[in-house]
Each structure stands twice: as structure tokens, then as C-alpha cells.
Amino acid sequence: MNAARYAHPEVLVENDWLQAHLADPRVRVVEVDYDPAANYHMGHLPGAVLVDWRADINDPVRRDLLSAESFGALFRRLGIEATTTVVLYGDFNNWFAAFAFWVFQYYRFPDVRLLNGGRKKWIAEDRPLTREVPTPAPTAFVAGAPDERLRAYYDEVRAGLDRVRAGHLQLVDVRGPKEFTGEVTAPPEYPTEHAQRGGHIPGAVNIPWAQAVREDGSFKSADELAALYGGRGISGATPVITYCRIGERSSHTWFVLRYLLGYPDVRNYDGSWTEWGNQIRSPIEKP
16 A cells, blocks of 8 residues: 555555444544535444534634634544544545544644545445444543644735745645636535635645545555645645635645645645635736
């Protein structure tokens, strides 16, 4: 398996390993869904608990990530302790699971991993599913302080445009080509969730997130990924900020760059295009 050549292979879990550890009390499997009714409640991995992306790890009033206090409460409810190994997986080829991985790292959780291929690969291999919802015993988990080195904000990106022009900072836009050019303002899956303007942040390089995965949803080899990003000038020698529309696809690319390729300075701009494209006088580029 190519995982041995990844910079941090320990953060990726394969189906065989997870199936052998489904009953391990030290492991908590977590499904992260945008639409739990169409996924988790129709069948999930045995023992998996649910994280609803919209309801559980986002604050809909502040348009922000959940607070440290809410993060701690979520983990207590899910039966997660500081010593637990958490394995995340989800729909849309792990878009939202990767976002959760980023959030868990943001709050410095020590052992969180991603299931390579997510729901798609697990189901394609005809592995076990259940509709039984577990009721884990609550814990006394307390969240750590956020690691702001993993996150980029609008003002930082805006102030960094001169660094982008000078080649001292790189922006990777992971949306589809038509979103990048401004032909569309949202992917087909989200036709009503768009910005006032189409286009991209000045100086950004477009490398769609899906180019990093195989047909079964698993990640390409380290050599393939290095060629993909290095071929577009994203080598890890310069700090990188990833973005998309709402931060979920860009967290997928953030995971690839930081953990599979080992780039030392990668941040996710979760405000992404819904913030940038709606901000008055925010500079954009489009053909």
C-alpha cells in the first residue's frame, strides 16, 4: 500500500484495520455527514456515532466553528476521552470528515484519523452496516485551546495578497474549474448556496480537490500527489492557504498537503468563497 510513503501514514486508516477494531473500546468511530438522513440513518458502520456537520461542529449564529466549550460537550456526549483513538469517515468522499479532522486538530485532539475512502469505499467492499444507534457512556472530556496556526481568516488573506504576488504565500482554490472562473457560484450539489460574485481570490492556483483521490474515494499515492501539486508549483517550500466555498473541500486538500505530503505550513481558510465573494470591495479575478 502506498500509505507507507506518506509523510504521516498514521493518520490514515484502511478498511481492514478498522473492521478488525470495530469492537475495540479504545477506538471511537465517527460518521460525519452533511445529510444524516440520507446516510447515517440509512446504515452506518457498526458502533459508529454521528456528527451532523451543520448542527454539531458549526455555530450557525456566529457563522463560526463551535466553541471550545461546545467541542468539549460534543466529545463528552460521543463518549470520547483524551486517550481515545477517533476514526472519522463520511459522505462526499470524506469532505465533511476531513473538515471534522481539521476541527479536531484545531482543538488539539491527540489521536484522530481518517478512514481512507470513507463511506464510498466501505460500501463498495460490501462491509458491514447497521441502523443500530449506539449510546456511549458520557465522559469528562475537556477541549484544549485552539491552534490558530491551522486556520486562516479573511483579514489575513486580504493582507497577504502582496505576499502572494511576491511569491511568498500561495493560495490553492480547490473548487471546480467553473467555480474558479466564475461561470458558476456553487457546485451542482448546492445550487442555492452561493456568493454574490463568481471568480477567485487574486493569485490563487486552481487544483480541484477531487484530483487527489481515486475512483473509489481513496487517496492517490504520495508520488502521484507530489507530482499533482508540485507540478502546479505547490511544493511546500512556501506557506499555503487552501480555500473552497465553505471550507469543507479545502479541508480535504489541507489534509493532503499537511499530512500526506508533509508540507510544514498549511492553513485552511474556512470562510472561503461565501465570505470572500460576498464581502464588499473584496478583490477578485475572473476571465
